[in-house]
Structures are given as structure tokens and as C-alpha cells.
Amino acid sequence: MTTIAELPPGFADKVLSAQSTFRSVMDAMARPGSVQRIVPMAGAPDMMMRGTAAIALTLFDHDTPLWLDARLAESSDIVKWLKFHTGAPVVQDSSIASFALISDGAALPPLERFALGSNEYPDRSTTIILQVDSLDAGRNFELRGPGIDGVATLGATIRPADLFERLRVNEALFPRGIDVVLVADDAVVAIPRTTRVVSKGS
Amino acid sequence: MNAPAYNFAYLDEQTKRMIRRAILKAIAIPGYQVPFASREMPMPYGWGTGGVQVTAAILGPQDVLKVIDQGSDDTTNAISIRKFFAKTAGVATTTATDVATVIQTRHRIPETTLHENQVLVYQVPIPEPLRFLEPRETETRRMHALAEYGLMHVKLYEDIARFGHIATAYAYPVKVNARYVMDPSPTPKFDNPKMDNCAALQLFGAGREKRIYAIPPYTQVVSLDFEDHPFEPYRFNAPCALCGAENSYLDEIVTDDKGGRMFVCSDTDYCEGRQAAGHHGSLSAAPYKEKAGSHG
Amino acid sequence: MYVAVKGGERAIENAHRLLANARRGDQSVSEVTLDQISEQLGLAVDRVMSEGSLYDRELAALAIKQARGDLIEAIFLVRAFRATLPRFGASEPVDTGAMRVQRRVSSTFKDIPGGQILGPTFDYTHRLLDPTLAEGFVPEAPATAEASTAATPRVTDILGRDGLIESSPQAEEGASVGDLTREPLNFPADRDLRLQNLARGDEGFLLAMGYSTQRGYGRNHPFAGEIRFGEVEVEFLAEDVGFAVPLGSIELTECQMVNQFKGSATEAPCFTRGYGLAFGQSERKTMSMALVDRALRARELGEEAVAPAQDEEFVMSHSDNVQATGFVEHLKLPHYVDFQSELGLLRKLRKEFAEANAEPMKEAAE
Numbered sequence: 039m040t041t042i043a044e045l046p047p048g049f050a051d052k053v054l055s056a057q058s059t060f061r062s063v064m065d066a067m068a069r070p071g072s073v074q075r076i077v078p079m080a081g082a083p084d085m086m087m088r089g090t091a092a093i094a095l096t097l098f099d100h101d102t103p104l105w106l107d108a109r110l111a112e113s114s115d116i117v118k119w120l121k122f123h124t125g126a127p128v129v130q131d132s133s134i135a136s137f138a139l140i141s142d143g144a145a146l147p148p149l150e151r152f153a154l155g156s157n158e159y160p161d162r163s164t165t166i167i168l169q170v171d172s173l174d175a176g177r178n179f180e181l182r183g184p185g186i187d188g189v190a191t192l193g194a195t196i197r198p199a200d201l202f203e204r205l206r207v208n209e210a211l212f213p214r215g216i217d218v219v220l221v222a223d224d225a226v227v228a229i230p231r232t233t234r235v236v237s238k239g240s
Numbered sequence: 241m242n243a244p245a246y247n248f249a250y251l252d253e254q255t256k257r258m259i260r261r262a263i264l265k266a267i268a269i270p271g272y273q274v275p276f277a278s279r280e281m282p283m284p285y286g287w288g289t290g291g292v293q294v295t296a297a298i299l300g301p302q303d304v305l306k307v308i309d310q311g312s313d314d315t316t317n318a319i320s321i322r323k324f325f326a327k328t329a330g331v332a333t334t335t336a337t338d339v340a341t342v343i344q345t346r347h348r349i350p351e352t353t354l355h356e357n358q359v360l361v362y363q364v365p366i367p368e369p370l371r372f373l374e375p376r377e378t379e380t381r382r383m384h385a386l387a388e389y390g391l392m393h394v395k396l397y398e399d400i401a402r403f404g405h406i407a408t409a410y411a412y413p414v415k416v417n418a419r420y421v422m423d424p425s426p427t428p429k430f431d432n433p434k435m436d437n438c439a440a441l442q443l444f445g446a447g448r449e450k451r452i453y454a455i456p457p458y459t460q461v462v463s464l465d466f467e468d469h470p471f472e473p474y475r476f477n478a479p480c481a482l483c484g485a486e487n488s489y490l491d492e493i494v495t496d497d498k499g500g501r502m503f504v505c506s507d508t509d510y511c512e513g514r515q516a517a518g519h520h521g522s523l524s525a526a527p528y529k530e531k532a533g534s535h536g
Numbered sequence: 537m538y539v540a541v542k543g544g545e546r547a548i549e550n551a552h553r554l555l556a557n558a559r560r561g562d563q564s565v566s567e568v569t570l571d572q573i574s575e576q577l578g579l580a581v582d583r584v585m586s587e588g589s590l591y592d593r594e595l596a597a598l599a600i601k602q603a604r605g606d607l608i609e610a611i612f613l614v615r616a617f618r619a620t621l622p623r624f625g626a627s628e629p630v631d632t633g634a635m636r637v638q639r640r641v642s643s644t645f646k647d648i649p650g651g652q653i654l655g656p657t658f659d660y661t662h663r664l665l666d667p668t669l670a671e672g673f674v675p676e677a678p679a680t681a682e683a684s685t686a687a688t689p690r691v692t693d694i695l696g697r698d699g700l701i702e703s704s705p706q707a708e709e710g711a712s713v714g715d716l717t718r719e720p721l722n723f724p725a726d727r728d729l730r731l732q733n734l735a736r737g738d739e740g741f742l743l744a745m746g747y748s749t750q751r752g753y754g755r756n757h758p759f760a761g762e763i764r765f766g767e768v769e770v771e772f773l774a775e776d777v778g779f780a781v782p783l784g785s786i787e788l789t790e791c792q793m794v795n796q797f798k799g800s801a802t803e804a805p806c807f808t809r810g811y812g813l814a815f816g817q818s819e820r821k822t823m824s825m826a827l828v829d830r831a832l833r834a835r836e837l838g839e840e841a842v843a844p845a846q847d848e849e850f851v852m853s854h855s856d857n858v859q860a861t862g863f864v865e866h867l868k869l870p871h872y873v874d875f876q877s878e879l880g881l882l883r884k885l886r887k888e889f890a891e892a893n894a895e896p897m898k899e900a901a902e
Contacts, residue, residue: 317870
């Protein structure tokens with residue numbers, strides 16, 4: 039058992055670190071496929087990448103129901119750290135989650151189990167934060183859509199391997215949909231629901 | 241007494257988180273108005289509180305901020321907002337469009353082409369483009385959900401029937417990424433083409449109406465029109481009297497009470513930059529005459 | 537040669553210095569103190585606390601002083617300060633049945649348990665300007681008696697015991713209370729949010745809306761079941777302690793209207809409710825609020841919503857005086873860029889109109 043005092047710390051400077059982290063995530067969301075770096079570092083419990091920890095500290099709070107994959111939910115350190123630093127309520131029902139944290143991409147549930155928003159309120163949808171192996175090497179992908187000047191390319195190693203095939207559901211759902219933030223250590227790439235991704239092989 | 245103590249960029253962190261989440265959703269759904277719990281700001285609703293909240297949520301110490309109202313850095317409201325951020329966030333401010341990283345604007349888009357490292361934040365009074373056709377939020381929300389924009393086209397067509405033209409000169413509606421009809425804020429329609437495929441991120445904040453929306457960079461933005469009545473940006477047909485620019489939006493300055501008029505760039509930074517580079521206009525207050533073909 | 541207008545920054549500074557002087561007025565006249573405002577303009581302070589949504593007499597008095605007595609400006613100052621305060625949570629519901637009443641009147645029964653208590657009121661004063669108040673007036677000491685220990689149950693509770701009035705809906709256990717300052721408002725809105733909106737709403741707006749229902753625009757046959765003013769305890773449930781901790785007491789005015797009854801084949805007819813609550817002594821506000829609350833329940837009670845006061849979007853979107861004054865007054869800001877665009881269009885249309893109308897004459901001349 040870890041006591042609160044033993045939990046890894048949050049941001050040293052809450053205000054400026056959150057601002058800097060947000061700008062990286064905002065730039066990532068505005069320019070899908072671009073790799074943004076998260077600079078400010080917080081302590082992170084095991085299984086949580088430092089980029090993920092910074093995003094959690096920046097965007098989660100009492101108002102954001104949070105869904106954790108099985109591996110994270112089973113870790114009392116992770117749950118305690120999130121509760122202590124963000125106050126976000128951890129929920130069992132993924133369909134009401136504002137955010138979902140996925141450490142084990144192989145266990146990503148079917149996307150329709152998350153909140154997809156409604157046609158009236160498409161913003162009421164889950165943002166999935168998915169930890170991946172690499173955002174600079176691996177298979178090559180081509181991305182098109184708002185935020186991209188023509189075509190963007192991304193080399194990444196991602197589980198589940200069919201993530202982008204699964205995200206194609208966004209095309210038919212729009213304006214409803216799922217937005218994804220990929221994290222590899224301190225690197226972040228966002229795939230909003232408007233981005234179309236095709237695999238170019240490795 | 242509970243003496244007030246204020247946070248960096250004024251807003252408390254919880255409010256910033258809420259606004260930041262709304263901004264991310266706004267970017268993910270281009271042109272869709274995300275509801276947010278707008279706060280009371282220390283300036284009146286209708287005076288830029290939406291833009292101020294968006295700017296406060298994104299601004300960091302490394303940013304360089306420019307604030308314009310009517311294209312000018314020196315209008316009183318622009319000065320007031322710029323001072324607010326200089327004081328509460330200690331950020332560097334500028335009047336030069338190309339060095340600014342965040343530009344908050346009311347009613348204009350700068351003439352200088354924006355680049356990738358910039359965010360343009362618009363102050364929006366009425367974010368709902370359908371509001372004047374249908375006052376009920378419940379109805380307009382349904383129309384957006386179904387992408388049912390017939391009413392807007394009927395309105396524009398009625399203009400053509402009555403006046404021979406679409407009688408909308410500012411806040412001219414656009415369609416974003418071929419889905420949402422969006423209000424560009426009360427910018428003159430001259431500025432509409434600048435929104436299309438823009439390298440900078442464009443964020444819109446409506447404080448009183450509690451909405452945030454966005455146009456990501458490089459996103460298609462089309463001004464609504466008809467094949468037989470295509471969209472035409474309006475500009476008074478004259479060079480700027482100060483810098484001679486022939487492609488900038490002009491303010492009309494009344495110089496006397498005998499019909500004297502002159503036309504100068506509304507974008508003061510652009511105009512000063514051109515003058516500094518050696519461009520000159522007539523500089524004289526030429527009387528304005530209603531001449532056939534002198535405008536349109 | 538033309539030079540663009542400059543010097544806005546200095547103009548603003550000078551204007552604010554001028555304002556500070558105008559606020560102070562003639563400096564040979566002594567300065568008004570916050571205590572004076574709080575004690576002698578108490579109802580203004582009450583209104584600023586209510587519509588400013590912040591119970592703090594001292595800050596409200598400061599706001600009134602800073603705003604030169606412009607109450608909407610003072611409400612705005614308080615709201616802007618309130619917006620920066622961290623929110624710890626929601627208090628337990630206050631029990632107005634246990635209020636230490638200073639004033640309590642019912643128009644529906646001649647006498648009620650605990651009695652009718654007239655208290656400090658303008659009612660039955662003759663509105664004659666009183667020159668003795670101009671200066672140096674010392675009021676006669678008020679009549680006093682032992683504080684009554686008799687309970688003062690709410691009139692609506694008495695009616696409720698016999699089922700004559702609809703029961704007040706019980707709060708769902710554990711359900712959070714809506715807060716339109718933290719969550720964006722969506723329509724249709726639940727009653728908790730409507731009441732919050734009305735409690736913050738402009739007294740004049742609510743007065744006009746309530747009045748319009750009396751004149752037939754959404755009439756709902758109101759009786760002033762009870763108006764009470766006094767002190768109540770505020771308690772906060774501290775999770776880590778596990779019980780409610782008293783935070784102190786505040787002054788409130790509550791109005792419960794008893795309205796037109798409803799009923800159906802399956803439901804016995806009973807009166808319906810309209811509710812008003814405000815900080816301090818604010819009777820006009822709470823009565824108007826109760827009328828409008830009842831009018832806004834039209835949909836829920838199966839009535840046809842046709843009048844302005846029954847229109848939720850209309851009322852809730854326009855009740856807030858801080859929003860309203862900002863947007864009305866923003867017309868002072870420069871609009872010359874959009875005006876110029878409009879001007880260009882109008883000139884073009886006029887030119888085309890002139891040309892079109894000149895043509896027939898030309899043809900006739902040819």
C-alpha cells in the first residue's frame with residue numbers, strides 16, 4: 039500500500055506546467071499527425087507514461103468522469119494518484135466517460151462502448167488517451183483532413199494494430215465520433231474525428 | 241475584507257481546464273459551437289469576454305500577444321484588453337502581426353498572411369449564424385444536428401429577390417469543412433476568404449452566449465452563395481490615402497461636414513509597415529464623390 | 537495631412553482619474569463609509585448580494601460605493617469577483633421552516649401558527665417625503681418583547697398536510713445540484729437551474745414578467761401563501777468529518793405563492809406552487825420570482841405556454857442584468873469596420889436603384 043505522501047508528485051508549477059502541456063495537446067489536435075513534445079514533467083506512477091501523467095494533470099478534474107483499462111484500474115497506485123492529483127471520478131461505465139486512459143492497446147474495447155456524443159451535442163464524447171510504443175518509428179501512415187496541409191505522414195508503432203481501421207467509424211458517425219490522443223513517453227500525436235488515416239506499410 | 245488575489249492570466253485553474261477541454265472539442269469538430277460555462281469577467285459581456293477567456297486559457301509566458309479592435313491596436317478596447325493581459329499574465333505584447341503568437345481580434349482579420357505558429361482568437365457577440373432567422377436555441381441546435389440549412393439559403397435568396405444582391409455585408413455566414421454553417425463574427429465579408437485554408441489556428445469565443453468554436457489550420461471555409469450570385473468580397477475601390485495599398489480593407493474617415501472623405505487602411509500595423517517600407521498614398525483629404533463605378 | 541488617432545492609452549487613464557474624482561464628488565462633503573452603506577442603504581446591499589450571487593455585506597457595500605450607487609454596476613463587480621473564487625461544494629439545503637423570522641405575512645389565512653408578524657416594512661407607510669429624515673433624525677426605540685418560542689411552520693406545509701397543495705418534490709438522494717455558473721445551460725432546463733437563474737435575475741425584469749402574468753399573459757391565479765424574512769443557519773457536509781458543520785447564518789426572504797389548482801381523472805385537484813428566495817430583505821424580488829417560477833412550470837403542469845413569462849428560453853436568456861447591460865452597452869464600442877461594409881453595400885444598392893428608376897424616363901425621352 040502506498041500512502042498519499044509516497045505518491046509520485048504532480049507538477050512543480052501547476053499553473054505554467056498545465057499551460058505548456060495544454061498548448062502541446064492543442065497543437066497536436068489542431069495539426070493531426072504532427073508530433074508534439076510535452077515539456078513539463080510530473081512524477082508518474084508505474085505503467086503511466088510521463089506524457090500521460092502531464093495530460094491527466096492538465097485536463098482531468100471533478101467534472102470529467104474517467105474510464106481506465108483493466109490494467110490501470112487494477113493498480114491502486116494509479117487510481118490513488120489520479121484521485122489525489124486530479125479528483126476525477128473513475129467510472130466503470132465507459133459510455134459516460136469524458137476521458138479514457140488506455141495503457142494496454144491490445145485491450146482497447148470496441149469504440150462504440152465509449153461516449154460518441156449526439157448529433158445535437160457531438161462534443162459530449164470520450165477522448166481516448168492511448169499509450170503506444172513509438173511515435174517516431176514503425177509503420178508509416180498518411181493522414182488527411184482539417185489541420186493538415188495536404189498530407190501528413192506519421193511513423194508509429196501502435197497497438198491495436200487496426201486502430202486506424204477501427205477509427206474509420208468516425209467517417210460515418212460525424213459530427214459524432216471519437217477523438218484519440220496517442221502518447222509515447224513525452225511525445226503526443228492527436229487523431230481527431232475528422233482525420234482520415236491510411237497505412238503505407240513499413 | 242476578503243481582498244482579491246488573482247491567478248496567472250486571471251482565470252482560476254479549474255475554469256481554464258474547462259475552457260481548454262472545450263477548445264479541444266471545438267478543434268475536433270470544426271465549426272461546431274461547443275457550450276462552455278463562461279465566467280463573469282472583469283469586463284462587460286459583449287466587450288470581448290469570450291475572446292478574453294479563450295486567450296487566458298491558452299496564453300503562456302513565452303507568448304507574444306497582439307490585440308486589435310477594428311483592425312487597430314490603438315482603439316480603446318484593444319488597449320484595455322492588451323493591458324489586462326500584460327498585467328495579469330505579464331506576457332510580451334506587440335502590434336506587429338508577424339511576431340505575435342496569439343492575436344485577439346474584434347471585427348477584423350489582419351491583412352498580413354498568418355503563419356503556422358499563430359493562433360487567432362476572435363471575440364464573438366452572437367455565435368449562432370441562424371439566430372436571426374430562428375431565435376430559439378432548441379430549434380437552431382436541431383438544424384445544426386441535421387445540417388438543415390435551407391432556412392439560411394431562403395434568407396439569402398430573399399435578399400437577392402429584393403435587392404438583387406445578398407444583403408449581408410459583415411458576419412457573412414460560412415460553411416466549415418463542408419458541414420457546419422458558422423458565423424465568422426462581425427468581420428466584414430472582405431475578410432472571409434482569409435479564413436479558408438489558413439495556416440493559423442482560429443478560435444472563437446462568445447462569452448455572453450457561452451460558446452467556443454474553432455477552425456483548425458488548413459480547413460476549407462466557404463462563404464455561402466449561389467451559382468448565379470457568387471460570393472463577392474467588398475472593398476471600397478480606392479488606394480489607402482496613407483500607404484497607397486490597393487488590396488487592404490479601408491476605413492472611411494469623414495474629414496469635414498461638406499462631404500469630405502478619405503480612405504485609409506483599417507489594419508494599422510499593415511499600413512504603418514507599408515509606410516515604413518517607403519509606400520505612400522495621396523495623404524491628402526480628397527473629397528469623396530459619388531461616382532459611378534467608384535465602389536463595389 | 538491626416539494622422540491616425542493615437543493616444544488611447546492616455547485617454548483611458550485620464551478618463552479613469554476623472555471617474556475617481558466624479559465618484560468622490562465634492563471633497564468638502566464627508567466620504568460615505570462602507571458601514572454607512574451597509575447600515576443605512578441595507579436594501580441596496582441586499583439586492584447586490586442577491587443578484588451578485590455572493591453573501592458578503594462588506595464587499596457588496598464596497599461595490600456600491602465603487603459603482604457610485606449604480607446597482608447593476610455593483611452587481612457586476614461582485615459577480616466578477618465571485619467568478620474567481622474556488623468552489624468547495626454545495627451547502628446542505630437551508631431549512632426556512634426553522635427561520636428566526638423577523639417578518640412573516642400570509643394573505644391566505646387570517647391567522648396562522650406562530651402568528652402574522654409585520655416586522656420592518658414599507659407596507660402601510662404613507663409615501664410622504666419626510667423632511668425630518670434629512671438630517672439628525674433619531675428614531676424612537678422599537679417596541680420589544682420576549683422572543684417567541686412558538687414554531688412558525690410554513691403555510692405551504694400546513695396546506696400540504698391535507699394534500700391541498702402539490703407536494704414539494706424531494707431532492708434525489710446524492711443527486712448533484714445544478715449550477716449554471718459552472719455548467720453551460722441547455723434547454724429545456726430543470727427547475728433547479730431555472731430557480732438559480734431567477735434568483736440571480738434582474739429585479740426589474742422579474743417584476744415586469746411577474747406583473748405580466750397578473751395582467752393575463754400567462755395568468756395563474758396567485759395567492760401570497762407566505763412571505764417570510766429572517767435568519768437561517770447554513771450548514772456544510774464535510775465529507776472527511778462525516779457530519780454537517782455550521783458555517784454561520786444568513787438573512788433570507790422567501791415567498792411561496794399558492795396558485796391555480798390542477799387535477800385530472802386520476803389525480804385529486806390541488807394547488808400548485810411558485811417559489812421565490814433571495815438574500816436579505818427582498819420582497820418585491822421574491823414575489824416576482826415566485827410568479828415567474830410558477831409561469832415557467834407551464835409545460836410541466838400541462839398548460840399551454842403562450843405568454844412571454846411562460847417561455848423558458850425567453851425568460852432565462854434575458855433575465856441576467858450583467859449579460860444584458862454588457863450587450864446593450866457594447867454598442868458604444870467602435871463598429872466602424874462592419875458599418876463601413878454595410879455602408880458600401882447600401883451605396884451600391886442605392887446606385888442601382890437610382891439607375892433602374894432612371895431607365896424608364898430615358899426610354900420615354902428617346
